[in-house]
Amino acid sequence: MRSLHCTLFVFALLTLLTTQTHAEPASDDASFEARAGALIQQFKGNLKNHLQKAMQAGGPTHAIEVCSKKAPEITAAMSTKTLRIRRVGTRVRNKETNVPSAEISKVLAKLTPQEPAVSTTINGRKTFVRGIYLNNAVCLTCHGDKSQMSEELRTTLHTLYPNDEATGFKMGELRGAFVVQQSTP
Numbered sequence: 001m002r003s004l005h006c007t008l009f010v011f012a013l014l015t016l017l018t019t020q021t022h023a024e025p026a027s028d029d030a031s032f033e034a035r036a037g038a039l040i041q042q043f044k045g046n047l048k049n050h051l052q053k054a055m056q057a058g059g060p061t062h063a064i065e066v067c068s069k070k071a072p073e074i075t076a077a078m079s080t081k082t083l084r085i086r087r088v089g090t091r092v093r094n095k096e097t098n099v100p101s102a103e104i105s106k107v108l109a110k111l112t113p114q115e116p117a118v119s120t121t122i123n124g125r126k127t128f129v130r131g132i133y134l135n136n137a138v139c140l141t142c143h144g145d146k147s148q149m150s151e152e153l154r155t156t157l158h159t160l161y162p163n164d165e166a167t168g169f170k171m172g173e174l175r176g177a178f179v180v181q182q183s184t185p
């Protein structure tokens with residue numbers, strides 16, 4: 001009896017293991033999400049680094065000038081052969097590169113602070129979207145109330161981004177998202 005139990009147990013274990021090894025779609029998705037998450041961390045760290053340095057070197061007006069040059073460069077440089085990464089806005093500052101597609105906008109509308117990330121497929125490409133919530137007061141220096149900004153800062157913003165919509169944000173609000181997509185379907 002004992003050996004039968006034992007055999008059954010081993011059989012069950014083997015079935016379990018075999019089933020798990022064959023669950024390829026799930027592990028494929030998990031690996032995509034892990035790679036996307038890691039790329040976002042790197043991208044975020046890189047942007048933060050440049051922003052902090054520029055703020056320390058010359059305050060917000062200087063930092064906006066640096067950001068307007070560096071952000072698109074860093075964004076382009078961070079994509080890999082297989083993954084494309086970018087930032088999008090709920091209301092956008094850089095309309096040339098950061099406007100979300102209709103599909104991504106739909107995903108943005110579903111994000112919540114409790115569930116800030118969504119993994120989905122858009123036009124056959126695996127897509128990972130991680131919301132950017134405003135949880136650092138420094139962000140409001142350049143994305144907060146315009147009336148709180150210095151004349152110099154407002155003028156610089158207006159010169160570089162005449163159609164800027166990315167002001168008037170409050171703490172806790174969804175500012176946009178990191179979007180990672182497979183390069184090919």
Ligand code: HEC
Nearest residue numbers: 063064067068071087088089092093094098139142166176
């Ligand atoms: C020194 C001013 C400044 C500060 C501080 C700042 N930003 Fe920005 N932000 C910008 C500029 C300039 C752009 C446009 C960059 C570009 O041209 O791609 C931008 C773009 C963005 C975008 C891309 C969408 C869009 O509207 O173009 C997101 C998302 C964003 N910022 C989030 C943040 C968050 C979160 C913080 C705080 C950690 C922050 N920003 C702090 C100046 C700033």
